[in-house]
Amino acid sequence: xxxxxxxxxxxxxRDRGESMRIGTYVEHSMSSEVSxxxxxxxxxxxxxxxxxxxxxRAWELTQHDGVAPxxxxxxxxxxxxxxxxxxxxxxxENESINETWLSDRDRFSYTALTHSDRVTEPMVKRNxxxxxxxxxxxLITAIKQxxxxxxxxxxxxxxxxxxxxxxxxxxxxxxxFMRGFGSNNIDHRLQMSDFSDQAHMPLFPxxxxxxxxxxxxxxxxxxxxxxxxEQPLAALRIRKAVANGARVVVINPREITFSFDTTLNIPxxxxxxxxxxxxxxxxxxxxxTDAEKIFVANAEVNDDTQTIANLLxxxxxxxxxxxxxxxxxxxxxxxxxxxxxLVRATHSGEFAEMTAGSNSAGAWLAGALPHRGAAGExxxxxxxxxxxxxxxxxxxxxxxxxxxxxxxxxxxxxxQHLSQAESVIALTAFTSEAMLDYADVILPIAAFxxxxxxxxxxxxxxxxxxxxxxxxxxxxPAWKVLRVMGNIARLDGFDFDDSTQVRDELxxxxxxxxxxxxxHYLPQVLPYKEDSxxxxxxxxxxxxxxxxxxxDALQRAASNExxxxxxxxxxxxxxxxxNGKSAQAVQGSCEATLDVLIDPSVAPNTVYIPSGCEATANxxxxxxxxxxx
Numbered sequence: 001x002x003x004x005x006x007x008x009x010x011x012x013x014r015d016r017g018e019s020m021r022i023g024t025y026v027e028h029s030m031s032s033e034v035s036x037x038x039x040x041x042x043x044x045x046x047x048x049x050x051x052x053x054x055x056x057r058a059w060e061l062t063q064h065d066g067v068a069p070x071x072x073x074x075x076x077x078x079x080x081x082x083x084x085x086x087x088x089x090x091x092x093e094n095e096s097i098n099e100t101w102l103s104d105r106d107r108f109s110y111t112a113l114t115h116s117d118r119v120t121e122p123m124v125k126r127n128x129x130x131x132x133x134x135x136x137x138x139l140i141t142a143i144k145q146x147x148x149x150x151x152x153x154x155x156x157x158x159x160x161x162x163x164x165x166x167x168x169x170x171x172x173x174x175x176x177f178m179r180g181f182g183s184n185n186i187d188h189r190l191q192m193s194d195f196s197d198q199a200h201m202p203l204f205p206x207x208x209x210x211x212x213x214x215x216x217x218x219x220x221x222x223x224x225x226x227x228x229x230e231q232p233l234a235a236l237r238i239r240k241a242v243a244n245g246a247r248v249v250v251i252n253p254r255e256i257t258f259s260f261d262t263t264l265n266i267p268x269x270x271x272x273x274x275x276x277x278x279x280x281x282x283x284x285x286x287x288x289t290d291a292e293k294i295f296v297a298n299a300e301v302n303d304d305t306q307t308i309a310n311l312l313x314x315x316x317x318x319x320x321x322x323x324x325x326x327x328x329x330x331x332x333x334x335x336x337x338x339x340x341x342l343v344r345a346t347h348s349g350e351f352a353e354m355t356a357g358s359n360s361a362g363a364w365l366a367g368a369l370p371h372r373g374a375a376g377e378x379x380x381x382x383x384x385x386x387x388x389x390x391x392x393x394x395x396x397x398x399x400x401x402x403x404x405x406x407x408x409x410x411x412x413x414x415x416q417h418l419s420q421a422e423s424v425i426a427l428t429a430f431t432s433e434a435m436l437d438y439a440d441v442i443l444p445i446a447a448f449x450x451x452x453x454x455x456x457x458x459x460x461x462x463x464x465x466x467x468x469x470x471x472x473x474x475x476x477p478a479w480k481v482l483r484v485m486g487n488i489a490r491l492d493g494f495d496f497d498d499s500t501q502v503r504d505e506l507x508x509x510x511x512x513x514x515x516x517x518x519x520h521y522l523p524q525v526l527p528y529k530e531d532s533x534x535x536x537x538x539x540x541x542x543x544x545x546x547x548x549x550x551x552d553a554l555q556r557a558a559s560n561e562x563x564x565x566x567x568x569x570x571x572x573x574x575x576x577x578x579n580g581k582s583a584q585a586v587q588g589s590c591e592a593t594l595d596v597l598i599d600p601s602v603a604p605n606t607v608y609i610p611s612g613c614e615a616t617a618n619x620x621x622x623x624x625x626x627x628x629x
Contacts, residue, residue, distance in 0.1 A: 033228060033229060034233070034236065040090070049107075051553045061081065064078070064079040064468035065465055066468060068358060069449075070547075071231050072354060072355045072358065075091070075103070076092035079449050079469070089102070089106065089109075101236060104557065105542065109547050111552055112546075118429060118472050119429065120444055120475055122137070122138035124138055135476070142425045149422060159396070160400065161390075162188040162402065163402045164188045166359060167359065167499075169452075169454060170400060172367065172374060172502055184382055185394065186368055186370060188363040189385065190404060190409065191622070192332065194329065196333035198369070200519060200521035204460065205360065205361070206459060208350065214241060214319065216241065218246055218317045220238055221251070221320045221342070222248065222249070223277070223322055224335060225322070225323020225326065227354065238258075249264045251277070252267060252268070253267060253270045253606050254536070266304050266308070267601060270534045273329065274331050274526060275300065275529060277335065277342065278338055279302065281345055283309035283310075284312060286313075288341070295337075295523060296338075319351070320339050322335070322339050322351065324354070324538065328623065330534075333521060334523060334527060337520065353458070355458065358457075362456035370385050374506055375512075375513040391410070394421060396421060396422060397421055401427065406614075406617060409621060410621045411617045412590040425440065428443070428445060429447040445478040447472075449468045451479070452467045453465065453499055479502060532625050533628075534607070535624055536602075536623060542557065543561070565577075565595070566597050567602060579596060580596065582594065583629060584629040585619060587625065594616070
């Protein structure tokens with residue numbers, strides 16, 4: 001029963017008596033995002049971790065407390081090291097967050113720490129050639145390049161892009177450095193493209209109720225969410241809720257299969273998603289404000305929307321989970337507004353955003369945003385958001401732990417404008433072929449488990465951890481690199497001796513903050529209904545950042561996704577596409593050739609192509625118009 005709660009029905013018991021064996025069904029392999037937990041459940045130690053097997057003895061290891069680097073829940077982990085190197089990662093019990101479980105993504109991603117792409121020495125590009133230099137030379141070169149651009153073109157031509165897996169201390173110092181330099185162009189929301197409602201957002205997006213309460217909800221509504229791949233441990237909580245009688249309604253651009261049963265799972269075309277949500281609200285027996293009535297007035301009710309409305313009218317204790325697909329959608333502000341109206345219409349509802357990365361909440365609190373400073377401080381002259389920075393083309397970029405050619409809403413645009421920039425300063429643990437082409441200074445930083453820092457989970461819980469492993473080569477913690485950059489640039493407020501001092505400064509600012517949540521965003525009317533063919537995209541579970549992309553154990557997992565063009569059978573017939581044959585996906589001047597997968601789960605008039613991988617890095621907007629050849 002414990003196995004079934006983790007991996008559903010993918011495992012079975014074969015034979016009987018002393019010949020009894022636990023295994024997978026014939027001709028099937030187990031495809032699960034939490035399969036590693038079986039290792040911990042084995043009572044005799046017969047099931048072992050393949051990446052760890054035969055690498056160390058238990059008594060040689062030193063245990064350190066840590067926080068998982070890839071989910072917004074803040075799962076607790078134990079890091080086992082030997083001579084300064086991470087040998088394995090295990091779950092640490094925390095009933096309010098991860099119980100005793102851990103996703104495979106967080107269990108095995110440590111294998112990337114020794115990847116050949118690790119950058120271990122500071123480097124500067126001179127006359128088109130990379131040269132290894134001292135830290136002093138690299139830092140002075142970086143600051144001089146930024147100062148030159150500021151003096152000749154203005155600080156507004158400099159922007160910073162940060163990873164939502166960076167620590168709160170790193171994000172706080174990055175925004176402090178940029179604003180000290182005179183620029184508000186800083187953002188961590190690289191996968192998003194619609195920021196219309198950013199001024200109406202709370203102090204940070206997340207979940208107001210305790211996360212553990214998810215398993216007690218009677219109705220769970222997933223909007224634009226592949227929860228099992230985005231937040232695997234949240235899916236386990238939903239599975240428990242379903243076992244307790246909860247109903248799950250799923251509204252996505254494709255009919256995604258989950259490890260739990262769903263009451264309704266309706267695929268809706270990317271361009272119809274907004275009007276579909278509005279039609280549900282219009283169909284409900286709810287008291288709407290006049291503004292809300294006007295907002296949903298033009299929505300067209302159909303049998304599907306009426307069915308969902310009838311279910312929600314008697315939904316009881318409900319929660320709307322707003323997932324990554326919805327957050328990255330080209331009309332995400334509309335979807336968020338409608339989701340919040342839907343919550344109010346259910347009377348006893350909750351709204352929660354399941355954000356990407358381990359520290360999106362910390363990024364909001366730290367001020368890694370163009371429109372808000374640390375602790376929610378209002379910015380009178382907001383800077384450019386991540387999408388605008390890459391669309392407009394700045395003269396200089398500072399990158400913190402990101403590879404925009406994989407991590408951005410428009411990968412092709414990111415590569416183009418980074419290559420055209422006069423200066424790109426990359427604080428990174430890994431290099432890529434594209435980065436070596438567009439970067440001018442590379443500053444090696446410590447990766448996950450190698451640096452101290454704090455993350456903030458979706459409930460606003462702060463969790464700090466010390467560095468467990470030794471940084472590779474000449475790598476340094478990013479907060480130290482940013483501190484020295486601030487000092488070289490002669491900016492005020494960079495006199496820190498320890499990362500805890502950075503954390504405490506931000507905490508003090510929050511204690512003194514007068515921030516109050518603004519009113520919810522509510523557009524006046526629904527957007528114009530489109531007929532054009534559009535792409536829908538996700539960052540697959542093992543393509544979300546530079547660490548998981550380089551974790552060999554995860555890349556070889558059965559649950560890893562192979563990039564291809566997913567189309568509905570009707571769309572395949574329209575474009576004369578054949579299953580397993582290659583086709584060209586074209587977005588403006590951008591194109592990629594991939595195999596076709598005829599997939600009835602994809603909504604009509606929608607093309608699903610994943611992001612975050614080499615095969616799709618030449619395409620345009622993740623939710624942009626597309627044609628097939």
